[in-house]
Amino acid sequence: MKSLFSVAMIRMLPKLSTLEMSEVTQLEEVFKGGNTITNDVAIGLVNLSKIELQKLPSFADICKGFKLQTPKIKHLDIVECPSISPSLREIQ
DSSP states (O other): OOEEEEGGGGGGOTTOOEEEEESOSSOOEEEEOOSOOOTTSEEEOTTOOEEEEESOTTOOBSSTTSEEEOTTOOEEEEESOTTOOHHHHTTO
């Protein structure tokens, strides 16, 4: 499994406040967009306040190719995720 949800599912998760994943070897992203990658489109996870990513060797981003907006983020912990996108680390 390379992704968990389609990017369209974000609208169905307005109360998502915590995202924790660990030891998933093939996961590359949480929300998969279409074939067109554009860094101009913003994806809002407005209530997301905590992200913990641990031991995800293939993981690149939460929603690759989109700008992630997480205005309430208070805690970001990334451990042993060598393929992580630099933009995700900037949230720290």
